[in-house]
Amino acid sequence: MLRCPTLRLGIVAFALAAVAHPAGFTFTIGNAVASQDFHFKTAAFVFRTEGCADPAKAQISGTAEGNVNGARRSVVLKVMSTSKPGVYAVGQNWPPQGHWVVSLRGTCAGESAGAIVPFGPKGFIRESSKFFPRPATDAEIDASLKALAQEGNDK
Numbered sequence: 706m707l708r709c710p711t712l713r714l715g716i717v718a719f720a721l722a723a724v725a726h727p728a729g730f731t732f733t734i735g736n737a738v739a740s741q742d743f744h745f746k747t748a749a750f751v752f753r754t755e756g757c758a759d760p761a762k763a764q765i766s767g768t769a770e771g772n773v774n775g776a777r778r779s780v781v782l783k784v785m786s787t788s789k790p791g792v793y794a795v796g797q798n799w800p801p802q803g804h805w806v807v808s809l810r811g812t813c814a815g816e817s818a819g820a821i822v823p824f825g826p827k828g829f830i831r832e833s834s835k836f837f838p839r840p841a842t843d844a845e846i847d848a849s850l851k852a853l854a855q856e857g858n859d860k
Contacts, residue, residue, distance in 0.1 A: 729756050729816055729838055730754065730756040730811065730812075730816035730838075731754075731755045731818045731838070732752045732753070732754060732755070732809055732811065732820045732836060733752060733753045733755055734751070734822060734829065734831065734834060735750065735751050735753070736750065736751070736828075737750065737751055740789065742787040742789065744787070745785065745787055745794035747796070748796050748797075749795050749796060749797040749807075749824070749829065750795055750822065750828070751787065751792060751793065751794045752793055752795070752809065752820070753792050754792075754793075754811065757813035758813075759813075759814070760790040760813075761790060762813060762814070763791065764813070765810070765811040766781075766782075766784060766810050766811070767781075767784050767807055767808060768781055768807070769797075769798070769799035769805050769806070770805065770806050770807075770808055770846050771799060771800075771803045772803050772804050772850055773803030774803065778803070782795055782796075782807065783796060784809075795807060795809075804850055804854045805824045805850075806822060806823045806824065806846060806849045806850055807822040807823075808821055809821075810840040810841075816838075818836070818837065818839075819836070819838075820834060821835045821841050824853075825853070825856075830853075833849070833856075835849065
């Protein structure tokens with residue numbers, strides 16, 4: 706039992722601050738079936754926004770960034786809203802050749818989020834995905850592409 710009222714008050718204030726300030730705006734990725742929406746069962750992946758009080762106001766975009774036969778390519782993605790608020794699907798509109806990562810960017814109520822989602826022969830690679838409290842930088846995207854290419858050459 707805490708006998709010091711100042712210490713007890715400090716612990717209560719810290720706990721309230723932790724509850725009042727959530728982790729912030731971010732993305733969570735999953736397989737297409739995670740959307741629970743039949744229309745998106747063939748999507749490359751789905752993702753959910755977290756920490757956005759009004760998901761309808763989130764601004765989301767993405768690009769597929771790749772290396773094909775030694776040339777850098779960029780493809781604008783069509784990020785589709787599903788029937789569930791804050792859940793989006795991404796179809797694969799980039800070519801199957803080469804090495805590709807998806808770069809997601811989003812804003813909600815003044816907060817930003819970003820993600821890099823690498824793709825292998827069997828789809829997205831969850832354990833190599835990276836999440837940021839801001840859009841990913843070109844250097845981070847390049848590093849993910851380089852790592853993906855290296856993993857492919859090691860197999």
